[in-house]
Amino acid sequence: MSAPAGPSNPSLVTGRIRDTDQVVNAQGKRKAEEDAEEGGEVVVNKNKRHRKDKPWDTDDIDHWKIDPFTEADNVSGPFTEESSFAVLFPKYREQYLRESWGAVTKVLGKHGIACTLDLLTGTMTVLTTRKTFDPYIILSSRDLIKLLARGVSLPQAAKVLEDGVACDVIKIGGLVRNKERFVKRRQRLVGPGGSTLKAIELLTNCYILVQGNTVSCMGEYKGLKEVRRIVLDCMKNVHPIYRIKELMIRRELAKDPKLAGESWDRFLPQFKKRNLKTSEKTARKNRAQGNSADGATSNQTPLGTASKMPNTVVDPSVTSPATAPEKTKKQKKVYTPFPPPQQPSKLDMQLASGEYFLKSKDKERMERRKKEEEQNVVTEAKRAQREEAFIAPAEKAGQTIEERKKAKKSKKREE
Numbered sequence: 001m002s003a004p005a006g007p008s009n010p011s012l013v014t015g016r017i018r019d020t021d022q023v024v025n026a027q028g029k030r031k032a033e034e035d036a037e038e039g040g041e042v043v044v045n046k047n048k049r050h051r052k053d054k055p056w057d058t059d060d061i062d063h064w065k066i067d068p069f070t071e072a073d074n075v076s077g078p079f080t081e082e083s084s085f086a087v088l089f090p091k092y093r094e095q096y097l098r099e100s101w102g103a104v105t106k107v108l109g110k111h112g113i114a115c116t117l118d119l120l121t122g123t124m125t126v127l128t129t130r131k132t133f134d135p136y137i138i139l140s141s142r143d144l145i146k147l148l149a150r151g152v153s154l155p156q157a158a159k160v161l162e163d164g165v166a167c168d169v170i171k172i173g174g175l176v177r178n179k180e181r182f183v184k185r186r187q188r189l190v191g192p193g194g195s196t197l198k199a200i201e202l203l204t205n206c207y208i209l210v211q212g213n214t215v216s217c218m219g220e221y222k223g224l225k226e227v228r229r230i231v232l233d234c235m236k237n238v239h240p241i242y243r244i245k246e247l248m249i250r251r252e253l254a255k256d257p258k259l260a261g262e263s264w265d266r267f268l269p270q271f272k273k274r275n276l277k278t279s280e281k282t283a284r285k286n287r288a289q290g291n292s293a294d295g296a297t298s299n300q301t302p303l304g305t306a307s308k309m310p311n312t313v314v315d316p317s318v319t320s321p322a323t324a325p326e327k328t329k330k331q332k333k334v335y336t337p338f339p340p341p342q343q344p345s346k347l348d349m350q351l352a353s354g355e356y357f358l359k360s361k362d363k364e365r366m367e368r369r370k371k372e373e374e375q376n377v378v379t380e381a382k383r384a385q386r387e388e389a390f391i392a393p394a395e396k397a398g399q400t401i402e403e404r405k406k407a408k409k410s411k412k413r414e415e
Contacts, residue, residue, distance in 0.1 A: 084127035085142040089149035151211040173213030175235040
């Protein structure tokens with residue numbers, strides 16, 4: 001006998017099987033619920049049947065707390081190998097390090113770390129000893145000498161040895177090519193009187209020091225991430241005040257527990273970078289120069305007015321009509337639909353002057369003659385300027401006998 005013919009499409013078979021399984025599962029769930037209602041037993045999910053209650057795990061326990069690493073926690077005993085790190089320091093830090101190296105040795109000695117200062121090669125070295133019990137303390141000691149080399153004081157740098165405190169040295173020297181622009185942006189990060197730097201420190205809970213081509217910062221990992229973002233954006237010509245404003249809004253939003261599971265994008269400001277055209281930049285520059293010129297002319301006062309009237313106050317904004325600057329009104333150009341006449345090209349000018357038909361030797365001779373004439377004019381001007389120092393000043397001749405007699409006679413007549 002032949003086998004029964006099945007459906008030609010296999011997807012129909014799998015679809016029917018899936019529908020059958022769903023019906024069976026639904027019936028099984030309904031039956032389990034009915035049995036639970038009759039018997040009064042609670043149905044336990046099969047994935048959680050082996051879970052047990054943990055009476056020791058209460059809500060007051062902080063699972064994120066980092067317990068200090070003590071000597072009793074090091075069960076394996078002293079380290080089998082020695083680890084060391086060396087850091088170079090600049091010449092201007094030599095005197096401070098020499099004076100405070102005893103305190104550095106004492107601070108590191110509490111954790112079983114040895115340190116050496118080599119003034120010949122300009123290096124600081126930290127290394128583990130037989131007394132070292134914390135395996136991570138050697139990395140914190142490396143960060144300590146790195147901060148000392150970058151200008152951080154010892155009391156502040158010693159805090160990096162604590163748990164939960166990390167450091168980051170951000171290199172900003174190669175981010176901006178122009179030296180003047182780099183200095184301006186670095187000063188923008190500090191702010192007037194250090195106000196911008198202080199605001200960043202308060203919002204991120206980090207210590208920040210701007211020194212030369214680096215920015216050293218200490219604090220929690222989350223704060224260090226924000227500081228690095230602000231510093232790099234400042235070097236990319238994004239003012240720190242935008243990031244400060246965003247951090248202040250984030251701090252206020254974190255206080256509301258209702259917004260813990262929502263997106264904060266609708267509350268945060270969206271700053272768009274606007275690239276000015278060349279014409280707009282020129283107009284703004286001319287406007288600034290005009291304002292400075294008006295301020296300079298308004299502050300000028302006629303000579304002798306303040307000395308003659310010492311008890312009167314001269315208003316700098318009021319100037320006499322003689323000293324007031326003449327304002328020239330710009331005449332509006334008449335609109336014409338025709339384009340301006342085409343200017344003659346360099347080839348046209350050569351054809352008009354006949355230079356185009358000259359030979360190469362004649363052209364070189366003409367150019368050489370023009371250069372010599374220009375050089376003669378410059379040398380004559382410099383010679384005249386040098387000779388001005390040897391010209392004797394005009395001297396006033398004394399009065400003659402006749403002039404003295406006339407002066408006496410005039411005085412007698414007046415008396």
